[in-house]
Amino acid sequence: MSEQELNVTPSRPYLVRAIYEWICDNNLTPYLLVDATKPYTDVPTQFVNDGQIVLNIVPHAVHMLNIHNDAVTFSARFGGVSRDIYVPMNAILGIYPKENGQGLFFDPDEYANVKVDEDALKSNTSDETETTPETSKKKPSLRILE
Template sequence: MLSKRPYLIPAFYDWIVDQGHVPHLVVNAHAEGVMVPTVFVEDGHIQLNIGPNAVRDFYMDRVAISFEARFAGQPEQVYVPMHAVKAIVDRDSGQGATFSDEPEETFPQSDDVGAGSTEAPTTGRKGRPQLRAVRGNEEAGSDPEISKRDGKPDDGGPDDDPPPGGGGGGKGGPSLRVVK
């Protein structure tokens, strides 16, 4: 059976952050694939502040959580596979979720987007709109990958027209456009 962790951890993270509180992860530091600063590991576990003000380049998918944080003033890259997360809790109230190891639990080894990546994906899932930077003077439909949808010619709908003035980035800078 698929593990509940990859579904519950993002939900609890959002719930805690939406309250203006600080989410913490309790991680089995000795689990396979975990990358954390070992000097801060106590009894095989490490508690990590994953609040938006404490981390950089935060990325979470169904496979893992990754980010950069400072430990004793030194920046460190952290990578925590979902199977290594023991709990996610609200630092302020102590509420959250704890997870025990269940023998029948299975974890995804890759995700549709950005499996194991430390950066947010740049392309969306098939069939979903995505954003990308375009130059201010780029004409709509000049990229053959963008001008076709499902192998059919572009229908030239209103979303496909370039913004007036050659782009919304001002002075020829990059702008964003929905790509179907």
């Protein structure tokens, strides 16, 4: 029986979490390689090169990092400007430490036969915040109080 017939969830989110923890436990700098051309990917486009971007997700450089089964979300500063980042799991091409590059790189076709819940992805990238907190996976936001 194939994995599709068994309805097995992709292993990518579990492996991303594990490798991230391993990198941080070894006091290395975790880099996330992202295919910025995938739908619903929200990254700073000015830093995209050949359709890809490398994101530094070291704990002291990001705020509210969440590695969910459907996406990686966090906020960080790019060029001095705070940005909310949303990376669907199918857009993650690899996670590795800056110092030695010995991480894990994924098959770009792994999600080719996986049914992605586009409604969930759309709600995460929408500017509307009318959903209830228990069903919302709203990206974090930052505002200045005077």
